[in-house]
Amino acid sequence: MLQGAISIVSENWLLLLVGQYPNGPLGGIAATLMLSVLGIALAFPLSVLIALARISRWPLLRAPATALVYVVRGVPLLMIIFWVYFLFPLLLGANVPGFATMVCTLVIYEGAFLSEVVRAGIQALPAGQMDAARALGHSYPRAMRYIILPQALYNMLPAILSQFISTIKETTLGYVINVPELTFAANQINNRLLTKPFEVFLILALTYYVVCYSLSAATTWLERRIATRRAGPAPLAVMEAAG
Amino acid sequence: MIRFENVNKLYGDYPALADINAEVARGEVVVVCGPSGSGKSTLIRTVNRLEEIRSGAILFEGRNVHAKMSSAELNKLRSRIGFVFQSFNLFPHLSALDNIILSPHRVNGLGRAAARDRAMALLDRVGLANRAHAFPAQLSGGQQQRVAIARALAMEPPAMLFDEPTSALDPEMVGEVLAVIRGLAQDGMTMMCVTHEMSFARDVADRVWFMDAGRILETGTPDAFFGAPQHPRAQRFLSDLRSR
Numbered sequence: 374m375l376q377g378a379i380s381i382v383s384e385n386w387l388l389l390l391v392g393q394y395p396n397g398p399l400g401g402i403a404a405t406l407m408l409s410v411l412g413i414a415l416a417f418p419l420s421v422l423i424a425l426a427r428i429s430r431w432p433l434l435r436a437p438a439t440a441l442v443y444v445v446r447g448v449p450l451l452m453i454i455f456w457v458y459f460l461f462p463l464l465l466g467a468n469v470p471g472f473a474t475m476v477c478t479l480v481i482y483e484g485a486f487l488s489e490v491v492r493a494g495i496q497a498l499p500a501g502q503m504d505a506a507r508a509l510g511h512s513y514p515r516a517m518r519y520i521i522l523p524q525a526l527y528n529m530l531p532a533i534l535s536q537f538i539s540t541i542k543e544t545t546l547g548y549v550i551n552v553p554e555l556t557f558a559a560n561q562i563n564n565r566l567l568t569k570p571f572e573v574f575l576i577l578a579l580t581y582y583v584v585c586y587s588l589s590a591a592t593t594w595l596e597r598r599i600a601t602r603r604a605g606p607a608p609l610a611v612m613e614a615a616g
Numbered sequence: 617m618i619r620f621e622n623v624n625k626l627y628g629d630y631p632a633l634a635d636i637n638a639e640v641a642r643g644e645v646v647v648v649c650g651p652s653g654s655g656k657s658t659l660i661r662t663v664n665r666l667e668e669i670r671s672g673a674i675l676f677e678g679r680n681v682h683a684k685m686s687s688a689e690l691n692k693l694r695s696r697i698g699f700v701f702q703s704f705n706l707f708p709h710l711s712a713l714d715n716i717i718l719s720p721h722r723v724n725g726l727g728r729a730a731a732r733d734r735a736m737a738l739l740d741r742v743g744l745a746n747r748a749h750a751f752p753a754q755l756s757g758g759q760q761q762r763v764a765i766a767r768a769l770a771m772e773p774p775a776m777l778f779d780e781p782t783s784a785l786d787p788e789m790v791g792e793v794l795a796v797i798r799g800l801a802q803d804g805m806t807m808m809c810v811t812h813e814m815s816f817a818r819d820v821a822d823r824v825w826f827m828d829a830g831r832i833l834e835t836g837t838p839d840a841f842f843g844a845p846q847h848p849r850a851q852r853f854l855s856d857l858r859s860r
Binding site: 502505 | 664666687688691692693694695696697699701703705706707708709718719722723724753767768771
């Protein structure tokens with residue numbers, strides 16, 4: 374069986390890596406990672422805006438942001454994919470490629486989830502930080518920009534990275550609307566071989582595991598680093614205090 | 617310079633501030649004391665409107681801080697009132713120097729180089745020029761509070777408010793912070809200071825306000841207040857404080 378798996382990889386590694394590119398659309402791991410990176414990168418600024426709206430004093434901003442978060446949290450990702458897939462072409466009056474559909478879906482979905490991470494990060498800061506900023510005469514937006522958000526986002530880095538890991542796994546659902554990502558590539562191989570589904574999907578699972586595990590390890594490392602930095606007195610300060 | 621006119625504030629049904637009428641003259645140092653929960657911190661936080669009031673007015677340089685005004689006007693007013701917190705509230709992601717530079721640069725539009733020069737001069741004044749690039753987590757409590765004072769002074773406010781500036785400090789660090797505040801008093805800064813440091817109050821204050829249950833029960837010179845307090849509540853408070 375192991376031999377079977379190795380021969381599948383050696384015969385299909387290019388398909389798993391980049392799909393049918395350059396003869397067809399980019400696929401495989403490359404497409405999976407691009408979907409995830411684009412999804413998170415575009416969702417992140419959106420999530421900061423949603424978070425700010427969620428904690429705004431004005432109900433006009435608060436209500437729609439809250440509604441969006443609750444709806445997205447309460448609906449399976451697959452439903453959102455279908456909505457975007459069927460609704461966007463109707464609204465735009467044009468064909469939307471699968472890849473773009475998937476990126477839009479991920480931005481909506483991850484934007485809502487990340488916004489809760491950002492909101493928690495803002496609200497976890499001591500109230501004294503905002504007090505100090507306001508007492509010095511900073512406006513609310515400026516206090517957010519220079520004092521609150523830099524701290525909150527730094528503290529939230531591990532949570533954001535872990536959201537990125539779930540995004541990688543969520544891209545598998547692109548398969549249902551024929552986005553040629555990694556799962557799609559594996560399924561193509563399986564359809565061709567017909568008799569080796571266990572090996573093919575084992576390879577698929579292992580590939581996801583390796584990518585996600587390395588990112589998890591990076592998250593843990595980052596968490597430790599942040600904890601050390603926060604723990605305070607650097608060796609120099611201790612020496613000076615003692616001397 | 618700071619005048620309270622019939623100030624009232626409620627927390628639910630509890631009067632946090634009741635019928636406050638008092639004034640801090642230019643160049644005057646007022647120490648506000650009283651048991652915990654008496655409204656001292658609430659009172660000082662209403663001066664720059666970190667706390668709202670229910671009724672009355674608080675005039676700063678003749679202007680009612682609690683009047684209806686745009687947020688830009690309020691920010692302008694606040695930038696002219698230095699505030700020092702019990703828990704320092706330095707910005708932990710910025711070095712001591714950048715903590716001080718940020719507000720003159722971003723709020724008052726002072727150039728970065730000029731803001732930096734001013735910040736270095738202030739760090740020197742509070743005795744921390746050698747720690748300019750340290751982050752708050754690398755500083756002791758006393759050092760953090762001195763940076764916080766420098767940060768407030770960087771806006772060149774005509775008045776400073778201190779909300780229990782030494783209560784969160786280890787005893788051996790209280791002196792260094794009080795020395796800085798004492799220096800400010802000698803330079804003629806108008807100040808309101810909530811504190812339990814009675815020897816400091818004796819040395820530095822021009823007047824003491826004694827508060828209990830949201831009211832100012834007694835005001836007087838430190839000698840009069842500490843020597844012969846009139847109000848029974850003040851007598852009890854002082855004897856409790858001395859028996860500690």
